[in-house]
Amino acid sequence: MPPLPAADESADAGQTPxxxxxxxxxxxxxxxxxxxxxxxxxxxxxxxxxxxxxSPKEFVGLYAVSQVLPGPTGISFCxxxxxxFFGFRGAVATLAGFLLLPSVIVIAIAxxxxxxxxxxxxxxxxxGMGTAAVGLIVTTALxxxxxxxxxxxGIVVAALSFAAVALARVPVGTVVLTLGVASVLWAWxxxxx
Numbered sequence: 001m002p003p004l005p006a007a008d009e010s011a012d013a014g015q016t017p018x019x020x021x022x023x024x025x026x027x028x029x030x031x032x033x034x035x036x037x038x039x040x041x042x043x044x045x046x047x048x049x050x051x052x053x054x055s056p057k058e059f060v061g062l063y064a065v066s067q068v069l070p071g072p073t074g075i076s077f078c079x080x081x082x083x084x085f086f087g088f089r090g091a092v093a094t095l096a097g098f099l100l101l102p103s104v105i106v107i108a109i110a111x112x113x114x115x116x117x118x119x120x121x122x123x124x125x126x127x128g129m130g131t132a133a134v135g136l137i138v139t140t141a142l143x144x145x146x147x148x149x150x151x152x153x154g155i156v157v158a159a160l161s162f163a164a165v166a167l168a169r170v171p172v173g174t175v176v177l178t179l180g181v182a183s184v185l186w187a188w189x190x191x192x193x
Contacts, residue, residue, distance in 0.1 A: 015052050021086045021093035027051060028078060028097030039074045039098075041136040044143065047081065054081075060147045068180055074098065157183045 018024050027046055035042040040063075048059045062084070066076035075095065082094030116122050145158070161179050164170040 015055055015058075017085050018051070018053055018090075021082070021089045024082055024085070024090055025093040025097035028094050029101055032098050032102045035136075041140040043074070043077065044140055053085070056144075056147050060144055063144070068176060153183070153186055 018027070031039060031042045031046055044059060047053050048056055054062065062080050063073070063077060066080055067073050069076040069080075075098070078094040078098045079091045082090030082092070084090070086093070113122070157179055161175055164175045164179070165172055
């Protein structure tokens with residue numbers, strides 16, 4: 001697989017890399033406090049539009065790599081992004097920012113939820129948050145799809161992946177191992193030219 005563009009290449013494209021691991025920590029702590037159930041929209045907005053650490057294409061590339069790594073995509077993305085700019089220190093800072101405050105809050109909420117889980121308003125609030133998370137995911141997917149304009153193979157792979165998982169109920173692992181590997185090989189061959 002071809003390497004991702006280096007952090008200094010993003011500066012040439014009008015991007016500004018983070019100044020320190022502390023800046024990554026604070027940004028991802030803020031993201032995690034806003035993103036109940038769907039961090040991708042907030043990550044994309046912060047990293048691409050607000051902070052301008054990555055271009056849209058760099059974001060999609062880093063996100064694609066994080067999706068094929070084992071474990072949650074958000075965690076993998078944090079590690080890859082932090083490592084990209086500051087190596088191990090950046091990966092730890094980004095991951096800590098992303099996980100620290102939500103972990104404390106979730107533990108506190110879980111303790112309270114045991115006391116109030118049968119209250120209809122609490123159950124309704126949880127359903128509403130789930131719906132909002134789905135809306136954030138759909139919005140981000142549509143925004144990210146703009147980077148596929150003019151890339152027929154990318155559009156075909158996205159459509160086939162959707163059809164395989166959503167319509168044909170093919171397991172995600174099978175789709176990643178077939179369409180994912182095929183698209184990586186195609187990109188590697190195309191970039192090699």
